[in-house]
Amino acid sequence: GENVEQHPSTLSVQEGDSAVIKCTYSDSASNYFPWYKQELGKRPQLIIDIRSNVGEKKDQRIAVTLNKTAKHFSLHITETQPEDSAVYFCAAIIYNFNKFYFGSGTKLNVKP
């Protein structure tokens, strides 16, 4: 099955700085890569996703990059704000299969 590894497990940045979270996956058949944000005690919510035919996708302060050859993808948050503080999970999915494989999460702390 798919193995998704996520780094770092914790990340602390100053407000206004950028944050980068990286994930690697093992199954080259994976072709959909969403990122979820989970605030304390809340449900995970999709913030951005990328498909294997795209190398980069941006949505305001959030961007995701994908390197299929190296089997890794990254989440980039620019101009971080305290409300960005949460746990972020990456996932790798194979179309037409029934499992979303999640990374172990990154706890991001944005210091004001």
Next chain:
Amino acid sequence: GAGVSQSPRYKVAKRGQDVALRCDPISGHVSLFWYQQALGQGPEFLTYFQNEAQLDKSGLPSDRFFAERPEGSVSTLKIQRTQQEDSAVYLCASLLSRPTSGELFFGEGSRLTVL
């Protein structure tokens, strides 16, 4: 409803008790997933339903865990003879169609504490 609803939100059980956790997915969502999330960890897959059919239960950790979705809507995750290692948040998520694309909608989760 507007979102995925889970109950109870919090459950404390004595070791050896049976528990039942309910998930009410978004109306019309065909696919339903159960995940187990330990403190500080990512969600771990337990089982998957497409309508009433349980297509994958490979993530269930033991035969004490059982899930059903008899009418293709509400699902129940049952844990028999609970153990301390069962303490976790159990997340339910639904998806409109087979996961060829799209967003997993999560419930708030049921936090189980086994004493």
